[in-house]
Amino acid sequence: MRLRRRRSGLPVDGRAVVERHLAVWPRLTAEEQSRLLELADWLLSHKRWEAARGFELDDTVRVVVAAQAALLVLGLTTDHYRLVSGIIVHPSTLQTSGLQAGPVPGTVTADRLAVLGLAQSGRGPVAVAWDQALAGAHASERGHNVVLHEFAHKLDMLDGTIDGTPLLPREVRADWVRVCTEVYDDLVAGNPRPPMRWYGATNPGEFFAVATEVFFEQSQELAAFEPDLYDVLRRFYRQDPAAR
Numbered sequence: 001m002r003l004r005r006r007r008s009g010l011p012v013d014g015r016a017v018v019e020r021h022l023a024v025w026p027r028l029t030a031e032e033q034s035r036l037l038e039l040a041d042w043l044l045s046h047k048r049w050e051a052a053r054g055f056e057l058d059d060t061v062r063v064v065v066a067a068q069a070a071l072l073v074l075g076l077t078t079d080h081y082r083l084v085s086g087i088i089v090h091p092s093t094l095q096t097s098g099l100q101a102g103p104v105p106g107t108v109t110a111d112r113l114a115v116l117g118l119a120q121s122g123r124g125p126v127a128v129a130w131d132q133a134l135a136g137a138h139a140s141e142r143g144h145n146v147v148l149h150e151f152a153h154k155l156d157m158l159d160g161t162i163d164g165t166p167l168l169p170r171e172v173r174a175d176w177v178r179v180c181t182e183v184y185d186d187l188v189a190g191n192p193r194p195p196m197r198w199y200g201a202t203n204p205g206e207f208f209a210v211a212t213e214v215f216f217e218q219s220q221e222l223a224a225f226e227p228d229l230y231d232v233l234r235r236f237y238r239q240d241p242a243a244r
């Protein structure tokens, strides 16, 4: 892995790259579009960007990943990414080796795991697979977005624990805990709660990351089938994607 010495922001054709690859772009207001570009520029110039395994980062790779991370915090602040030390882009599925957080909280496995992305705990980097990140930008697989998923984990860590509860405004907290607990417990009990995916029943941290993907990528279904869950996510993210 090689560090980029000069940290450059959004390239001159950055806006054109976002227009070409970000499916949600035409549905954003002009104000949201300029905010998204500002946030992407900030991420590109303030975070360390690395390529893994001989992969090369070109402007398209950096801009497409940064734009999706920017979308997540469109209604929040750059301070919400203070635990993101950098972004590592892999060409495809990441092979983890050695000790790795297992599928059950508190367990580890020495198996090599193939994953689409990782969010290291504490002040650490986010790693994503480029093929998945590109597919996510184009919304090719409904309800799936690896960049939103991994960056949501970083938001979850801001209060010191990955427990499915990010730093919430006080007026949202009670509703958040009540609604998320109800849906999570029901999923864990084996009852389908579409459009939530089963992976959300892995643990509360994965519940929040999956709920985030669904909130942005299947917003109308979530608002229709799980209006309370949609509502607490809307109040946290300060965005209303179903209205786009």
Ligand SMILES: [Zn+2]
Pocket: 149, 153, 205, 206, 209
């Ligand atoms: Zn996850």
